[in-house]
Amino acid sequence: QVQLQESGPGLVExxxxxxxxxxxxxxxxxxxxxxxxxxxxxxxxxxxxIGRFYISGTTNYNPSLKSRVTISGDTSKNQFSLKxxxxxxxxxxxxxxxxxxxxxxxxxxxxxxxxxxxxxxxxA
Amino acid sequence: xxxxxxxxxxxxxxxxxxxxxxxxxSQTIRSYLNWYQQKPGKAxxxxxxxxxxxxxxVPSRFSGSGSGTDFTLTISSLQPEDLAIYYxxxxxxxxxxxxxxxxxxxx
Numbered sequence: 186q187v188q189l190q191e192s193g194p195g196l197v198e199x200x201x202x203x204x205x206x207x208x209x210x211x212x213x214x215x216x217x218x219x220x221x222x223x224x225x226x227x228x229x230x231x232x233x234x235i236g237r238f239y240i241s242g243t244t245n246y247n248p249s250l251k252s253r254v255t256i257s258g259d260t261s262k263n264q265f266s267l268k269x270x271x272x273x274x275x276x277x278x279x280x281x282x283x284x285x286x287x288x289x290x291x292x293x294x295x296x297x298x299x300x301x302x303x304x305x306x307x308x309a
Numbered sequence: 310x311x312x313x314x315x316x317x318x319x320x321x322x323x324x325x326x327x328x329x330x331x332x333x334x335s336q337t338i339r340s341y342l343n344w345y346q347q348k349p350g351k352a353x354x355x356x357x358x359x360x361x362x363x364x365x366x367v368p369s370r371f372s373g374s375g376s377g378t379d380f381t382l383t384i385s386s387l388q389p390e391d392l393a394i395y396y397x398x399x400x401x402x403x404x405x406x407x408x409x410x411x412x413x414x415x416x
Contacts, residue, residue, distance in 0.1 A: 231396065231407055231408070231409050231410050232353065232396060232398075232407040233407070247404040248310075248404060249404070281352055281353075288358050288359070288362070288364070289359075289362060291358065291362065292359075293340065293341050293342075293343070293358055293359040293360075293400055294400045295343040295355050295358040295359075295398075295400060296343070296345070296353070296355060296398070297355050297358075297364065299352040299354070301352055302352050
């Protein structure tokens with residue numbers, strides 16, 4: 186079955202760029218059926234959608250982060266990545282990659298597969 | 310952005326109880342509503358999609374209903390393993406947004 190695994194530094198200095206990768210196994214990001222997304226969760230808080238990537242190259246970002254976010258895919262490695270620039274302590278969170286799927290032709294998209302999450306701390 | 314508001318924020322119930330969580334959207338989202346369960350230290354898992362469809366592998370004691378702006382998640386008979394935080398999420402329009410969560414505790 187499809188599995189997602191996040192990787193990247195657990196500590197990033199303020200004003201630097203946070204870079205994470207999500208490795209997809211058991212399926213291909215080249216499949217035209219899914220969006221590949223990033224979601225984050227500060228400790229003890231709720232979930233925030235960051236953005237999504239489609240194999241055509243189409244991306245959509247949360248307006249609250251749009252000026253700092255880039256999501257891209259690498260089909261040769263079957264992975265997709267998140268870059269968040271100019272980070273501050275407010276960006277400290279668990280970052281999840283997830284697959285967005287239109288299940289059962291309902292026309293409704295849902296995050297049906299998640300990675301385990303990776304904790305990123307922004308600190309000097 | 311569409312705001313999602315859940316109630317209650319926390320809930321304590323006994324094993325076997327029927328429990329209901331409510332989610333309200335700030336504008337109509339038709340049936341573009343999903344429910345997730347997040348157990349301690351784990352990633353969220355999809356329970357219900359399109360307001361009332363049970364995700365594959367999810368126990369039948371979970372059910373969802375509603376459309377427009379008001380939705381409910383019901384657990385028909387609470388089990389010890391249902392200790393978790395439950396989130397609703399709208400997929401009607403970007404940015405996709407989540408409710409603040411409902412923390413389920415077992416008495």
